[in-house]
Amino acid sequence: MNMSSDATVAELLKRLEAATTRLESLEKALATAASSAPASGGSVSAGSAPSAAAVKEFQNLIDQHITPFVAISKKLAPEVVKQVEELVKALEAEKNLINTASQSKKPSQDVLMELIKPVNNFAQQVGQIRDSNRSSKFFNNLSALSESVGLLSWVVVEPTPAPHVAEMRGSAEFYTNRILKEFKGVNQDQVDWVQHYIAFLKDLEKYIKQYHTTGLTWNPKGGDAKSAAPAPAAPAAPAPSAGGPPPPPPVFKAEPEKKGADMNAVFSQIGKGEGVTAGLKKVTNDMKSKNFTDKSSVVKASSKQEKVVAPAKPPKFGLEGNKWCVEYQVNNKEIIISETDSRQTVYIYQCVNTVVQIKGKVNAITLDGCKKTAIVFENAISSCEVVNCTSIEIQVTGRVPSVAIDKTSGAQVYLSATSLDTEIVSSKSSEMNVLIPGATPNDDLVEIAIPEQFKTIVRDNKLVTESVSHV
Missing domain, CATH: 2.160.20.70 (Pectate Lyase C-like)
Structure with a gap:
């Protein structure tokens, strides 16, 4: 019995030593992989995994909600399809920005405004398509998207971007409620269209709370954001008319009484932070309706x-x-x-x-x-x-x-x-x-x-x- 016990103890010690050796080898392998990560072009910060997860999760939101949303839009009207296509381009540009942020340090305000220009340009198209189709039978659909396209500016909202998306969802629901009231029990495609879009906005709010709680998450150990950003795709040139060469490309700038969502102004003003209210005019007593004389x-x-x-x-x-x-x-x-x-x-x-x-x-x-x-x-x-x-x-x-x-x-x-x-x-x-x-x-x-x-x-x-x- 004693000899048997001694053999058992010896066997256990042998197994324990082997397990310890394997753990030490695994630890060295992990350390080697971590030290070589920058050379592979990935994020160098300790939060690189969460950053990569943020990009992947944003794509999951698009796949889960926007992909079927696009398919349903094709059953409605050409103007709705065109507007949704511009929204998809804007979301793709925003995904690129999130990916750039995961690899880069937070840039200056001027550089940030340059980085969000692709998002801004596509967002403007969403508003312009609505204004060009005011007589459309699908005007409520067009308005739901154009009135809420400001959600894209959450990337420059600090310190709490999630409520900004919630506010934009409220703007969309003003019109989607009309759609549900008119088509519930009559046209299921319209109902599904609303449900997918609103579900996307709700899940986007949750996504921001999880991955970008106080603002778009940048990599403090990353590189230069401007260098990491992908080159913007050239906009499609308009078809030339029979009478001459095509018109010059549009210049996006603030104009008086602009109809659509002026996303350039939205992004730049939000980017001012506390200075956003500096240019507001004071409301005088004679401007208040309670003091109207008539x-x-x-x-x-x-x-x-x-x-x-x-x-x-x-x-x-x-x-x-x-x-x-x-x-x-x-x-x-x-x-x-x-x-x-x-x-x-x-x-x-x-x-x-x-x-x-x-x-x-x-x-x-x-x-x-x-x-x-x-x-x-x-x-x-x-x-x-x-x-x-x-x-x-x-x-x-x-x-x-x-x-x-x-x-x-x-x-x-x-x-x-x-x-x-x-x-x-x-x-x-x-x-x-x-x-x-x-x-x-x-x-x-x-x-x-x-x-x-x-x-x-x-x-x-x-x-x-x-x-x-x-x-």
């Missing part, structure tokens, strides 16, 4: 011609299919739409200091990107929606089920006695007031402010939100 029940056209900046395009007014288009009107107080039909919609875009009167009954009314514009209408079957506007007055003399106000500063809503059951939904807006008739026809209008500040508490494991009033 409280009458009728929206009147002032005879005074205010000095305004005219939109870039010539004015437009006419019926296109079932849509009345009122676009780029300036200082026009005599627009009257009288021959209406309940199947028609009215779309008022980029109008300044203008009054539009709508007689009869229409399906829906939308004001988009207007300033100092008033609208008076009798009846709308669906809704009256206001988005991206400043100093707007809306007066309904008949009935409208709902009024939606989104991303608007200064809105006066005049309700008639028969429209007091109108539902008013507001988001990301300020200086909003509703005026309703007094107790008797001889009484003045009653002006009520729409709450802008809210308080949320947890009660019985549920969130309870109440408006905050200041006495």
Whole structure:
């Protein structure tokens, strides 16, 4: 028994020594691989594996959501396909930037602006395609992408880029909710299109929180970012016309009253950091809607011609299919739409200091990107929606089920006695007031402010939100 025990112990010691030798060999191999990593062109930082994972995961997001999103877009319309293709190019350019960051030190602000130019250029195309197809039946699809394409600028947002994507998702949902409302149970392709895009935005937010919590992750031990960045692909030249040579390539610069998403301005302004608010003008008391002197029940056209900046395009007014288009009107107080039909919609875009009167009954009314514009209408079957506007007055003399106000500063809503059951939904807006008739026809209008500040508490494991009033 003793001899057997001694043999067993000796065998165990022999195995333990062999295992130790193997571990020492493995440790040396790992050390050798780590020391040779820079020579292979990979990242030299201790965080090289997470950096590589960030690039791979970003591609996984594209494969999981954007690839089927592209396939579904091909079932909708050519203009949607074209816009989605530009979005894909922008995402590919952004993936290249993430890859460059994983191999490079954080560059100067000027170099960073150069690096994001490819993303910027493709993003601008997304907005321009929407503006070139305003009469498209898929305008809500085009708007969902163009209004949220600013999500691409998360790469220059610090210290918390994820909420920026969440905000852009809110801009997209303003239009995707319309799509779901119209096509749920009717066109599954439209529903799937929305679901894939929104799912991508949600997962992108999670991705940023995991890999780029405080901003785009750079490699502190990497090389020069400008040298590591791939050469930008040359944009496709436009086809030459029969009358002469092709026009010169476009120069992307800030222009007054620019319609689409000016991503160049977005990226450069966000890149300023704390200095982004330095150029903002102060809001004076006379600019606040609560101090407006005109409280009458009728929206009147002032005879005074205010000095305004005219939109870039010539004015437009006419019926296109079932849509009345009122676009780029300036200082026009005599627009009257009288021959209406309940199947028609009215779309008022980029109008300044203008009054539009709508007689009869229409399906829906939308004001988009207007300033100092008033609208008076009798009846709308669906809704009256206001988005991206400043100093707007809306007066309904008949009935409208709902009024939606989104991303608007200064809105006066005049309700008639028969429209007091109108539902008013507001988001990301300020200086909003509703005026309703007094107790008797001889009484003045009653002006009520729409709450802008809210308080949320947890009660019985549920969130309870109440408006905050200041006495």
